Structures are given as C-alpha cells and as structure tokens.
Amino acid sequence: MSTSQSTSAAVSIPPQMLLYQxxxxxxxxxxxxxxxxxxxxxCFRNGARHYKEVAAELxxxxxxLNRIIRLLASAGIFNEEAGGAFSLTALGDLLRSxxxxxxxxxxxxxxxxxxxxxxxxxxxxxxxGQPAFRKLSPDAKNAFDALRDPWVAANFDxxxxxxxxxxxxxxxxxxxxxxxxxxxxxxxGNGALLIGILQGSPELKGILxxxxxxxxxxxxxxxxxxxxxxxxxxxxxxxxxxxxxAGAYLLKHIIHDWSDEDAIAIxxxxxxxxxxxxxxxxxxxxxxxxxxxxxxxxxGAAFNDVNMLVSTGGRQRSEAEFRALYQAAGxxxxxVVSTAARVCIIEGEPV
Numbered sequence: 174m175s176t177s178q179s180t181s182a183a184v185s186i187p188p189q190m191l192l193y194q195x196x197x198x199x200x201x202x203x204x205x206x207x208x209x210x211x212x213x214x215x216c217f218r219n220g221a222r223h224y225k226e227v228a229a230e231l232x233x234x235x236x237x238l239n240r241i242i243r244l245l246a247s248a249g250i251f252n253e254e255a256g257g258a259f260s261l262t263a264l265g266d267l268l269r270s271x272x273x274x275x276x277x278x279x280x281x282x283x284x285x286x287x288x289x290x291x292x293x294x295x296x297x298x299x300x301x302g303q304p305a306f307r308k309l310s311p312d313a314k315n316a317f318d319a320l321r322d323p324w325v326a327a328n329f330d331x332x333x334x335x336x337x338x339x340x341x342x343x344x345x346x347x348x349x350x351x352x353x354x355x356x357x358x359x360x361x362g363n364g365a366l367l368i369g370i371l372q373g374s375p376e377l378k379g380i381l382x383x384x385x386x387x388x389x390x391x392x393x394x395x396x397x398x399x400x401x402x403x404x405x406x407x408x409x410x411x412x413x414x415x416x417x418x419a420g421a422y423l424l425k426h427i428i429h430d431w432s433d434e435d436a437i438a439i440x441x442x443x444x445x446x447x448x449x450x451x452x453x454x455x456x457x458x459x460x461x462x463x464x465x466x467x468x469x470x471x472x473g474a475a476f477n478d479v480n481m482l483v484s485t486g487g488r489q490r491s492e493a494e495f496r497a498l499y500q501a502a503g504x505x506x507x508x509v510v511s512t513a514a515r516v517c518i519i520e521g522e523p524v
Contacts, residue, residue, distance in 0.1 A: 204244050205268075206284030209277055213242070214261060214268035217251075221260035274338070278331035287319065291483045304486035316430070316485040326386055333426070334365035336514075340425070341369025343514035344457065350374045353420030353453070357382060359411055359443060360427040364391035367423075368398045379404040380416045411439050417446045425457035425516075429477070430487040433498065440502035447523055454504055454521040461489040470515060495519050 208214065216227045224242055228235040239257070246253045250265035261269075270277045282288065291305035298305055306316050313319075320326040344366075350356060351374045358367040361381040371379050379400075381391045385408030392406045407416055412435075415422070422443040428436045443454060461478065465471045478489035490498065496506045504521035511517055 200244070201248055202284045203289070204241050205248075205250070205280055206286075206289070208241060208245060208250070209268055209280045209284070212270065213238075214250075214265055214277075215270055217259065217261045217265075218269055218271065221252075221254055221258045223256070223258050225257065274335070276335055278328050279335045281328055282332040287325075288480070288484055292480075295479075295483060298483050305483050307486075315435075320384070323386065326384075327390065330363040330387055330390060333362045337362075337365035337425075338369050340457070340512075340514045340516065341366050341373065343512040343516075344518065345370055345373035347510050347512040348455075348518050350421070351376050353377060355380060355419045357416055357419035357422045357446075359383075359415055359422055359424045359439075361391065361423075361425075362387055364394045364398075364404075364406065366425055367404065368394065368400060370423075371400055371404060372398070377403070380419060381406040382409060382411065382415050384408060384410070411442055413442070415442055415446045418448045419446070419452070420449075421453040421455050422446070423455040423457065428456055428487075428498070429458055429481055429489055430485045432486050432488075433501075436487075436498055437502045440498065440504065444503045444523055450523055452523060454499070454523075456495070456519040456521075457516050458495075458519060459489060459515065460495070460509065460517050460519070461491045463491065473515065492519075 211231055211233070213227065213231070216222065216230060224239040225235045227233075228238045231238070242251055242259050243253060245251050245265070246259065249262055250268065251259045252262055253259055266272060267274060267276045268280060269275060290309065294305035294308055297303070297308050301307075304316060306313050306318075310318070320329055344350075350370055355378045356367070356370065357380040358364075358370075359382050361367050361383055364381050367379045367381050371377055381388065381395070381404065383391065383406075388406040388408035395401055395404050395406060409415065411427075424439070424443075428439065431439065440454065459474055459477065461474050462471055465475055474489050481487040481489065492506075492509055495509075499506045499521045503523055505524045506519065506521050508520040509517050510520065
C-alpha cells in the first residue's frame with residue numbers, strides 16, 4: 174500500500190471510531206504487560222506453537238490465553254496460523270528476554286502494575302498537583318523508594334538501557350565528547366549509555382555514578398565491555414555528592430524525574446564537584462516544544478510529561494524552563510544540540 178493510500182485509509186476512519194480506539198488503548202497496554210510478565214513471547218523463541226501447548230507450559234487457562242494472544246496478534250505482536258498455532262512477528266520478537274535490543278524490561282516497566290496503578294490515580298494528580306505515590310505510599314520519600322527491591326531496581330536499569338545503545342550512537346554523532354579528559358555519567362544506571370559513549374570516543378575516560386546497587390551492576394557490564402581500564406563505577410546519592418574533577422557531568426533522563434526544587438539541588442551537587450569553570454554540564458532530555466501538534470515528537474513529549482506528573486512528580490521542560498533551572502543552580506545554558514535520538518544535549522557551564 175502506498176503512503177497516500179495509507180493516509181487516505183486513516184482519514185476515512187469515522188471520528189467516533191478514532192475516539193473508541195483511543196478510549197480502549199489500555200486494553201492493548203494491559204495485555205502487552207501481562208504477556209511480557211508471563212514470558213509468553215519467550216515460549217515462541219523456536220517458532221510456531223499451539224496455544225494449548227504454551228498454556229500447559231505456563232499453567233494458564235488455554236481458552237483465555239488464546240484470547241490474549243489473538244488480541245496481541247491484532248496489534249502485530251503475533252501471527253495467527255492454522256489450527257490454533259501462533260508465531261512471533263519481528264515486532265513481537267523484541268519482547269523476548271534473550272534477544273539483543275529486547276524491550277522486555279521496558280514493557281514490564283511502562284505497562285507494568287506499578288505505573289498502571291499510578292495512572293489509576295490520574296484524577297488525584299490533576300486535582301492536587303501531586304504524584305500518585307503521595308496517595309498510594311504516603312510514607313515514601315520519593316517515587317524511587319520502590320527501587321530498593323533488587324528485582325525492581327534491576328528491571329528499571331534494564332528498561333532504561335533498552336534505549337541507551339541507540340542514544341549513545343546519536344549522542345556521539347552530534348557532540349564531541351573526546352574534548353573532555355573524563356566524563357561523569359550521573360544516574361547512569363547499569364552503564365549502557367556511558368559504555369556506548371566510551372566505545373565511540375576511544376581517548377575518553379568515564380565515571381559512572383548511581384545508587385550502590387546500580388553501580389555494582391554497572392561494574393559487571395563495564396568489565397564485560399572490556400572498559401575496566403578506562404571506566405569506574407561509584408555508588409552514592411546525587412543529592413549529597415558526586416565524584417569530583419570530571420571535565421563534563423552528563424545526566425540522561427534524570428532531571429525530568431524531579432520537581433524544580435529537587436532538580437536544582439541535584440544540579441548544585443554537580444556544580445560543587447566541578448574543579449574548573451571550563452567544566453560542562455550536559456543534560457540529555459527531550460525539550461518540550463513551544464506548541465503541541467499531532468507529531469510524534471509532540472506526542473512523546475506530552476505523554477512523558479503527564480507520566481512524570483503521575484509517577485514521579487517531575488516534568489518535561491521547555492528550553493526557557495531549562496535556562497531558568499540552570500540559572501538557579503549556578504549555571505549558564507550555552508547550547509542546545511539536537512540529536513537523531515529525539516533528545517537534545519542541553520549544555521551549560523558554571524558561572
């Protein structure tokens with residue numbers, strides 16, 4: 174089908190049906206999350222199988238499992254074959270846990286029970302301006318308290334890493350990291366992004382900084398990448414201190430998780446760690462467009478912004494809002510570099 178034919182077909186859908194599809198979008202999200210949680214895609218790693226055989230392996234009710242798989246087949250995750258058999262599509266193959274570029278952890282996070290429960294409190298968030306965890310877990314200091322659970326923390330790191338390999342390639346193509354002697358990745362998770370940047374900048378050294386449990390996972394990944402001579406992993410709390418003396422401090426998708434007050438506190442910690450006025454602050458974030466339209470960029474920004482409202486209490490920010498944030502933390506915004514990864518490198522320097 175040509176692009177013009179596809180566009181014409183999309184336009185011909187009655188508006189009532191478009192609104193129905195929007196209203197039932199959670200059907201697909203819940204089914205996708207459950208299928209990933211139950212490891213259903215892994216059951217098809219060797220090819221087509223009958224749903225009854227898979228149900229027996231998973232301890233599931235066969236007719237009900239069949240209905241879930243058929244729902245996902247309608248969305249392009251499975252192919253339905255003759256006689257009750259199904260196979261994975263190329264898209265569905267990315268939900269396997271054992272493939273390069275797997276989106277399994279990301280789907281477990283974003284379509285999982287924790288975020289689903291938070292979005293169920295959307296009305297509370299809109300009326301109070303508070304994230305859902307303030308109601309669901311009033312004793313929690315912040316949304317990341319749940320990451321004390323080792324499985325949750327490890328899955329979160331893997332979910333973030335799912336995007337990091339491609340992002341690292343885009344960042345290296347758009348920005349000259351090799352001009353720095355050492356790059357500190359603050360809140361760098363299991364190290365996927367920093368490893369990618371170091372592999373693209375052979376003269377650069379790196380420091381990964383995150384919570385101690387994440388730093389331990391990063392050490393293993395750094396060794397596997399053969400970079401232990403150029404990169405170290407350090408555990409700690411970025412509200413208290415971060416490693417000193419790096420030529421640049423990079424924070425990817427960290428600041429959008431936090432309120433302005435907390436974001437300024439994190440940036441001030443980085444400022445205190447800089448030994449030189451030539452050091453750079455590099456935030457890797459989406460920049461909220463001045464005006465929302467129906468583009469994928471606008472949708473991604475708006476979706477992520479409301480998810481931050483619901484899940485963490487953070488927000489997406491415009492260039493002007495980043496500029497104000499930098500000023501409050503003792504920085505001057507010097508450049509906004511676009512990349513092919515739909516994120517920008519927002520460069521600043523201490524003043």
